[in-house]
Amino acid sequence: MARVPTGLRNFAILLLIWEIAGRMDLVASGALPGFSEILIRLWEDRADYPRHIWATLYASGVGFLIGNAIALIAGVAFAMSPTLLRIFRGVNIAVFALPPIAIAPILVLTLSDMAPRIVLAALAVYFVTMTATVIGISQSDNRASDLVKAYGGSRWRILWLVQLRSALPTITTGFQIAAPNAVLGAILAEFGGGGRWGLGTYLLGSLGRGEPDRLWGIGLIATAIAGLGYLFFALISRRLLGATRAVTLNTATPLGDAVSASPFKRVLMLMGIVSLPFLLWWAFIVLTGVPAMIAKTPFGVIDYLLFAKTAPVAQEKLLQALSETLPITFAGMAAGIGFAFLLAISTRLFPNAIRAFMPVALVTQTMPLVALTPLLVLIFGRGTSLTLWVTISVTFFPAFVTLAQGIALVPRSAQDLPRAYGASAWQEMRIVTIPASLPYLFAATRLTVPRALLGVMIAEWLATGRGLGNLLNQSRGYLDFGMIWTVAFVSVLLSVVLYQLVVAIERKVLRRLGMQTAE
Template sequence: MADDRAASGHALRNVLILLAIWEIVGRFGLVAGGALPAPSAIAARLWIDRGDYPPHVAATLIASGLGFVIGNLAGIGAGIAFALSSTLLRIFRGVNIVIFALPPIAIAPILALTLSGMAPRITLAALGVYFVTMTATVIGLSQTDSRAADLIRAYGGGRYDLLRLVQVRAALPAILSGLRIAAPNAVLGAILAEFGGGGRWGLGAYLLGSLGRAEPERLWGIGLIATAIAGLSYAVFALLSTRLVGATRAVTLNAALPEDKAAPGSLRHRLTIAALTIALPFLLWWGFIKLTGVPEMIAKTPFAVVDYLVLSPGAESARAKLGAALMQTLPITFVGMAAGLGFAFLLAISSKLFPRAIAAFMPVALVTQTMPLVALTPLLVLVLGRGVGLTLWVTISVTFFPAFVTLAQGIALVPRSAEEVPRAYGASRWSEMKLVTIPASLPYLFAATRLTVPRAILGVMIAEWLATGTGLGNLLNQSRGYLDYGMIWSVAAVSVLLAVVFYLIVVGVERRVLKRLGMATAE
């Protein structure tokens, strides 16, 4: 308890020091000619604009709240179904990976084209929530105490009794952790839909309408309000989790799908499952188009996208545009993700050597974890301009903090008894890290990489959309202006496919490396 109070005191002191430095820098215009205003100036602007915020905040809260409820109901229901049926889990594996990997900025225009009213915002918020809650539910249900399960069976309990009396109760901590991470995701999804799909009300729409004005204080105010909403949503479920199941330091969630432990069937059975796994995302895409009833000129099925890129008279020109945009997006994505992961790994290792570092740094990690990217990017544009440096900075910032938290938690879980073995032979602290801590943390490094893949692509595309005028993000934005619906759907499909391929590559490398080292994989 005393250690927790000391850590909180250090964190508060660091925050106050940061605010004081920020105030001095802002007052004297030391960054980008005043593009970073002082906190007092931002607060003054918030007071002036106080009448503007209620309808915008209400719209965002309603959309994110409804999406949060719908996405969590779907995630918990799917998690229970997947925990009960490994075959169902394998069939939906492709859909689950696509939902996890899709960059929301890529499908926001799609939802705006095919849905009306607040439906795009609610849908994107629900998609941002589903995967986290589903994964937490399956993992929680799968980690049941076998002795309790045996006791239920010994008294004649069936599958439903085991689920109701043992598994659901045992899964509660994991589900609450999932809800805590899902809450900021719902806010981010709603704001991205507001930003990408237009509309009058919502913080995303307010931010979009304020971008053209030379008022950095207003932009910072909107960004901080969005961050505060996301942070408060996280804090509510963190408090609820603490009250119900005890304190926990977890601030992120493993991005892996649960391990499939089902015994392999016949070759025909395995091929059927594989075919369904691959085909199901495309069938859902096609079914979504048909159910919405949107005209074919606007809504493109998978076959229409193939026709646009391969068979139509303008296919060669479309492929050239798409290829050029890809060549601009991919390099900065790789560089930013590698730099963010490398920096996160070094700092996580340093936090083991200097334990107070993680306690002091965690508030910054939490703020960045909850800050909506679409609110962060315009603020960085004011400070860094619109060049490649901005895109790289955004990519590093959005990949670094989740990776750092995941790695730091993994390193903290390395058994102390394992670390004491080299120490007993006189090894130095660095030798101990090299021989025990770093190898033991490899699964968390891969988990952090899986977690950062879609965030890196999302960060790059948002920067391209808002600032740089290059890459897939800019092509998506231009296509909306030209009403080039085929290109809109093509960019969305390619960006999702790209994220899925990156995810699967990481999973493949993880399996190979951890198998060689004799470690279990989480995927």
């Protein structure tokens, strides 16, 4: 008899456990229905889904294409010009760290039709793909580039023949993460009031009905859309990994920033890094013609928070929200990265165990947050445990994918050398694999900083009634646009500060090891 594939067997076991637990109401008195009950409800609601699915699929697909096209162009430009990368660093982080739940209502008021959803979907994929492109190009083998250069190849020729080919597995890994992000962005825009049709709109209308089977059905449909995109690029990534694998470690990789700039140039660059996001912020308001009552310029936010008559009250609300949001953000981010690191290492040490766990991990990643959080409320309630679980679930998987890719790209010959001298699998991992994949560890950390804050804010917004997410939700209800823009600004500022801290540690560690940084 033919052997049943491990993945299929594990998936069947998972569905069986789910069915038994659901049918017997073992989870929160029926908060988790049986899988067959969800399928039955999906069939009963089948007439509702086509328009909702098409609206979400269209917005996320167009946003995915636009966002990734911009990200690839920007990634190549940044990889070829480190100065340009540093200048746009603040803009890049700000784009990724913008809370979609904060800007969705503003986009709905300033843009029409499907544009808000497409914009949010594009924003959701840009940073991931751009970062993957920069890392992939910067980690290409310089010896191959030197060979092309020795035969008269131009800078563009080196980019086309060596660096982009070497970066393809990393870029497709970025696409894997970007596909679910695009679906999340589109649904968040729908959840924020962007139109009649869409899975987010359908989910929002079903929240108050007390029908877990319908909520799970909507969540599974959204998961299927995101999961198919993820699996498509996972298959491409696996094919490209075998076609572009290096034979030896890249010992010729030079240090970044070899030539130090003068103090005057560094001051000018710092001014450009700090001012560019604010200039783009101001330009967006001017070009879109948003009413002054809704739009807040950087000076408007400063006035609201520091000089207006209501400034003391606003400051008190903001500080109270920060004291509730920041601790859980740090805890969730640390736990998510630690779990991802252990999981990535285990892909080499215990591959069968990881394959058994992956179906659960894939569902937690591909199910959009706004679809997952209401379901988790039914199971875990509205306490801190829910927020921590959501934060870990949204941070560990992107970090794991990035780390696993870095470990997979370590050449087999470099791993076999210590084993030839009697090293154990763990000793080989500690001596060769982990140091060689350090750039990917730092890249994973940079990716999780804004995601951790976003995960906490969404859980607060939809469930716990505390922190920045709840303050944002209350401000929307009170039409307090000053606080909405202030929360968005503060969340971006926090992400930028944490990101810069990771970059500083990365630069110091990798320079000490003689490796190139990919800021």
